[in-house]
Amino acid sequence: MVTSAPLWSVLVVLALLAGFAALAVAADALLAARAARRPVSATVLAAPLAEVPRLLAAQRRVTPAADRLLWQVGLVTVPVAGVLAAVVIPFGGQTASRMSAGVVWFNAMEVLTWAGVWMAGWGPNAVLALVGGYRFVAQGLAYELPLMFALISAAAGAQSLDVADIVGAQGHLWFAAWMPAAFVLYLGSVCAFSFTGPFGYPAGLDLAGGVAAEVSGPDRLMLQAGRWLLLTTGAGMAVPLFLGGGSGPGLPAWAWSAVKTAVVLAALVWGRRRVPVIRADRYAELAWVVLIPLAVVQALAVGLIVLVKGGPL
Amino acid sequence: MTVAVFCVLAPLAAASGVMVFRFGSMARATIALLVSFLATGGLLIVLGLDYLGIVVILMMIMEMVIMAVFMVAYMMNPAGLMPMSMVHNRRVSLAVSSAVFVLLAAGIFAVRWPRRVGAAPRDPTFALGEALMGPQMLTMVTLGFALLATMVAAVVLAASRGRYDRFGDDLKDRLPADPARGGVGR
């Protein structure tokens, strides 16, 4: 049964997410400055946070014959999906909302981005935004099934859909060690559903920003913040699913959760700049013909191991 | 608390279902249908069937977005910019749907619902699944695969370009002759 969570716990989730997202943005600024051979200082790291007042003060734009309702709903959905997906992530030993099917809830909230980004592309009635929105759907069809199978592998390893049980099943060995394919597919899918890095196709430079081409002001802040929140949520979920949650010697559980989340997030932020954008028309065939069989085989392997051993490794 | 949530979600589901036919824009109609399904998923969660409710939400978001793509591609007036009526056979449809609604509502209120005996099961989803499909589980699994195979076969049959168009008459070409190259080069 879903235990009713106090409302303030969602605010705590939001605060934690925002904190980690700010760290990710700062790390990204650091890497960008290094790549551009610019000297790195504290102001460089804090500079991207100037986006918040800049976008709050900017004017909203109106395009001809725009579908304002869908546009607004789509833009709001992107960060909301990130926050809602994070309510099942245990931090330390605490979860904002412990659900018996937490993994499926995470998957469902992440799929909200499909609707959100498509609507954000449809709303402004502009060519580049529309192409960006459809690009996200095309990419979504490609990454979603490998992601689902990766999540199923983790759930099968613990024989439960509850995230707390998955953490508990990793007492002996982290899932990342004996289901590496699922882990790698999951990390790739995190970049995909937050459309950054190699999967930044829907918001690419070749479309002058894609779904972000016509958005300005607080709407733009929601979209960009939503991308970073989704990346952070994905990184946060990797910890209980594959990296043992808050377990570890010495430090308390919440500290280990924080450290592991920070490491995964740093790896994602570093990796996303290193790879060129992968176009969905090339990626879709690879995903369906190579990655889905790989993910299915991984899930089968996990299932066999659990069957033979009577539990996780 | 559950009553309060029910009183919010149920009218939302019905109202957005009605809005599907009131919106002139096909995109908005699809999103209204999505909202209706999300409310229904929420109602399933309220009933205690967590997994079913969340899966309904998950599946319906994916399906409605794909349906939106097809609606925009195939329907007239996808953005509702043209004031045209997108419904037909209004009177008969309204009559039939109202009659069915009244019938079902009457049935819901008139039937004698059983009282709970014993305690609620620990996992209502599992119990429901067993009750519905218990003795026929193997049939259900096979049916699932058969459905999937049928869908794949239908798409393959419907595609206008087959193996011989792509690989030549003797199927010997190394690279398929496609208008756009895929990522694996099969």
Place this chain on the structure above:
Amino acid sequence: MGLTSLLVRAAAARPHVLVAVMPGATAVRLAAEDQLRRRGWPAALTPADADILLVAGVPAPGIADAVEATWAAVPAPRARARAVRAGDVAAALDGARAELAASVPRRHAGAPPIADARGECHVPGSPEAMSGADHGHPANHEHPGDHEAPVVPGPHDAHGGQLGHDLGDMGMEMPGGLPMADRGPDRDGLTLDQLHVPLGPLLPDWPAGLVVRLVLQGDVIEHAEAEVIGLAAEAASFWTEPWRRAAAGEPVTSATAARWRAAAYLDSLARFLSVAGWDAAAASARALRDEALTDGPAPGLALPVRRLARRVSRSRVLAWSTRGIGLVPGEAATAATAADDVTVRYRRWCRELSEAVTAFGDDSPLDPAVPGPPRGGPGEARALLAALPRQLEGAELAAARLIVASVDPDLDELVSPVGAGHGH
């Protein structure tokens, strides 16, 4: 209001700059990119994200409408700057930033009326825009609610004047003056809506002044026409400067020429990598390009350049992404450099870059014959543009951007208008 002006001042700390590059203004563009890199100001991809519009170069009449349309699309608070020469850029940016910090948020002031879309700025009709009786007011003159939002004509690649297509006016008042999309057969035998979209002239990392008029179905290009607008008054390619100076009798060393050669390839590579979405490599390429172009010795330049060239050339993901794009199906190409796909082209650049690096330390006087400047002159630009539409037809938008970025014609060489070559 106190809070808003505080926000505006905070926002002016790190403004986003949209650089509108005019044809012939390569030096100004390089200076602008260098300035932005040094200050850490992000370059805006779209007017919706811009605070400052920097017009680099002198806008010729053909392209001035595009600049105005772009300016109209920038949301407040905003500032405009222009730089005619490379040395003006820093001052222009400082002035614009000061203007931005001092700007009063024009929330309640009336927005300047934007003229009807049909007359001034043609908006590409969207596939879903069908003819419809409007409610009596064209969308351009809406002033929605409390926000005086500028009613924008669409993506900033829309350009004004009579360059738009008028697709069979149905005689009905349609929202925003958008014409109804007509239909045509597509590559799969379906009949789909056709959208007339001009790409350019002010897209990010796009050859300045190039306009490619596309007929899109979905995001597949059915038909393309390439043309250059706003040509500069005299043809002087930035990249051939050492050779021109050597031909004029000035003492130019081979090292300088090699560095300019390398900088030309680095510039093309940086734009291509930006379009391909590889941020880290594109930023390195830009930084190395700026370093190569500075006067004075650059001892540590050869190694990073060679490393970058090797990294890009060996990238499997980039090669996988770009293989098979840009080939002209079945026909012999007119210009030698247009005969290959995108992968071959950028690998050729990397090879030439590595070769140019070997001459970095060569202080002997430049022999103008060997090797020549990186671009082949106006003849090559014309040939590349003539071959471009055939390469674009049948490609998707992303592939089209990659093709144009890999061809990267040097339009500064052109003075007389290029005939609008078309293919379908």
